[in-house]
Amino acid sequence: MHLLPLVSTEQIRQWDHETIHKQGVPSLQLMEQAALAFVRAFQKREVEKKGEVWVFAGMGNNGGDGLAIARLLRQCGYRVRVWILKIKETGSPDFETNLARWQRMQTTTFIRSEEDFPAIPDDAVVVDALFGTGLSRPLDGLPAALVQHLNAHARRIVAVDVPSGLLPQQLPQSDSVVRAHLTITFQLPKLCFVLQDFAPYIGEWEVVDIGLSPAYLPVILKESREYLLTAAWARNTYKPRERFAHKGTYGHALLWCGSKGKMGAAILCARACLRAGVGLLTVHAPACGYVPLQTAVPEAMVSVDEQEECLSSLPDLLPYVAIGAGPGIGQQEETLHALQELLVRATCPLVLDADALNLIAAHPELKKYIPVHSILTPHPKEFERLLGYRWQHEFELLDSLRAFAKQHQVYVILKRAYSIIACPGGDLFFNTAGNAGLAKGGSGDVLTGIITALLAQGYSPKEAACLGVYWHATAADEAVKRQALSTLLPTDVVESLGAVSWIHSHMKYV
Numbered sequence: 001m002h003l004l005p006l007v008s009t010e011q012i013r014q015w016d017h018e019t020i021h022k023q024g025v026p027s028l029q030l031m032e033q034a035a036l037a038f039v040r041a042f043q044k045r046e047v048e049k050k051g052e053v054w055v056f057a058g059m060g061n062n063g064g065d066g067l068a069i070a071r072l073l074r075q076c077g078y079r080v081r082v083w084i085l086k087i088k089e090t091g092s093p094d095f096e097t098n099l100a101r102w103q104r105m106q107t108t109t110f111i112r113s114e115e116d117f118p119a120i121p122d123d124a125v126v127v128d129a130l131f132g133t134g135l136s137r138p139l140d141g142l143p144a145a146l147v148q149h150l151n152a153h154a155r156r157i158v159a160v161d162v163p164s165g166l167l168p169q170q171l172p173q174s175d176s177v178v179r180a181h182l183t184i185t186f187q188l189p190k191l192c193f194v195l196q197d198f199a200p201y202i203g204e205w206e207v208v209d210i211g212l213s214p215a216y217l218p219v220i221l222k223e224s225r226e227y228l229l230t231a232a233w234a235r236n237t238y239k240p241r242e243r244f245a246h247k248g249t250y251g252h253a254l255l256w257c258g259s260k261g262k263m264g265a266a267i268l269c270a271r272a273c274l275r276a277g278v279g280l281l282t283v284h285a286p287a288c289g290y291v292p293l294q295t296a297v298p299e300a301m302v303s304v305d306e307q308e309e310c311l312s313s314l315p316d317l318l319p320y321v322a323i324g325a326g327p328g329i330g331q332q333e334e335t336l337h338a339l340q341e342l343l344v345r346a347t348c349p350l351v352l353d354a355d356a357l358n359l360i361a362a363h364p365e366l367k368k369y370i371p372v373h374s375i376l377t378p379h380p381k382e383f384e385r386l387l388g389y390r391w392q393h394e395f396e397l398l399d400s401l402r403a404f405a406k407q408h409q410v411y412v413i414l415k416r417a418y419s420i421i422a423c424p425g426g427d428l429f430f431n432t433a434g435n436a437g438l439a440k441g442g443s444g445d446v447l448t449g450i451i452t453a454l455l456a457q458g459y460s461p462k463e464a465a466c467l468g469v470y471w472h473a474t475a476a477d478e479a480v481k482r483q484a485l486s487t488l489l490p491t492d493v494v495e496s497l498g499a500v501s502w503i504h505s506h507m508k509y510v
């Protein structure tokens, strides 16, 4: 387990409710725990205490959190000021209690109209505690004006739980949503945190544990259809090498890749496949690839195509338990025919990438031949070609991914920042590891090699897709410790596959 469910605000409210009413944790105590968790994260990130912290609080529980945070930050030595958006007579009970506690230490200023908006100093950090998950509709009137004032004048905004004005289940359409630089959110990440359309509002984000009852987590996990991949999950899923293993234990993979001018793709893919633990590897490549492959990847066997410059045939497929196809193959007519034959004849799931996907997109009649449980690894443009249309927004993208995976009974990996893995059963997995150094030709070839290796070693297609994405990304994170984002090469990612920390807990020195 150890996957993190990405939740809706409804789910998290239900969890709050269960913790308060079934586990008997008073809501005021929960608020204090939330504030404390927030302050710990805040302290690590906002170490400068030169400027003041300006807390803007609403009158619901998010505002109550803000007041408790103000008190705790003050105790930690920050200079804190509090503004309260006064839109009604009385706030929630926990807000009122925390207001009284704060007012015993320091005064507050109430904002009743736009004339009350303060000029915000450049060195102040704004804590946005106006509205949280209780918001029911987009902001308007005075709250909307205050949000716009903060967006226009605050140099740094840290949001409590969610940026105020954001409705996590709806696209942000108005400009009355706080544009936070950092969001410190409670207990679990919300689905919108991994969606591109929400990124300008959420900024960086961090999840803090506020101590909601673990007894309720299984209910959330059961209901959830979207998850975040984590190191703990990867550690659990990864199968360590067995003492009495031999090369046959870890499968014989075939990579069907390369063409003249693109043999590098085949080489990168093959190196990644070997590093990711495959027992035996054969690369089927055009004749022009024979010497480069044998030289650059001596561990791999090479099966030579009849054609000099592009793929036109298949080897006997019987020996192989996993097949990766596509890197560097080009889109020649002969290759198209051979690809169709591969799709028809393969008896194991395939990993399909790059021009294999483009050929399928250009000849949609091929889709019906894709073996069930194959793994497709398009980047957004390739997925758009496969779909035949462009999605308008991220929620539509998620629907399209699910529908495509279900219709064709395949796993789709949408490669981008926060890659998404869509499963035929409807589950979505999100990866938040990795970095912009991966935005370079050759990164996809490495991913295909890793996933093919995992399939060959007996991982299920779902595990191979998810673990492959996570391994690739965390290897890139490891590699940038010695490289800049701009200088990172796919080769560095391959070389770092063995350096990721989650893999090493399995080493047994006996």
Ligand SMILES: NC(=O)C1=CN([C@@H]2O[C@H](COP(=O)(O)OP(=O)(O)OC[C@H]3O[C@@H](n4cnc5c(N)ncnc54)[C@H](O)[C@@H]3O)[C@@H](O)[C@H]2O)[C@@H](O)CC1
Pocket (backbone or CB within 6 Å): 013, 016, 017, 020, 027, 030, 031, 034, 058, 059, 060, 061, 062, 063, 065, 092, 130, 131, 132, 133, 134, 135, 136, 137, 138, 139, 140, 143, 160, 161, 162, 186, 210
């Ligand atoms: N006991 C709990 O349930 C906990 C809640 N926590 C905090 O509580 C937050 C949720 O608190 P609440 O449910 O009180 O709600 P919020 O504090 O998010 O805001 C709701 C308040 O805004 C008003 N409101 C809603 N929509 C509005 C709109 N469009 N324009 C103007 N006013 C509007 C409501 O009448 C209500 O007073 C979470 O985000 C989190 O910060 C944490 O303290 C942890 C524990």
Ligand SMILES: [K+]
Pocket (backbone or CB within 6 Å): 062, 128, 129, 130, 131, 132, 159, 160, 161, 162, 163, 164
């Ligand atoms: K907020």
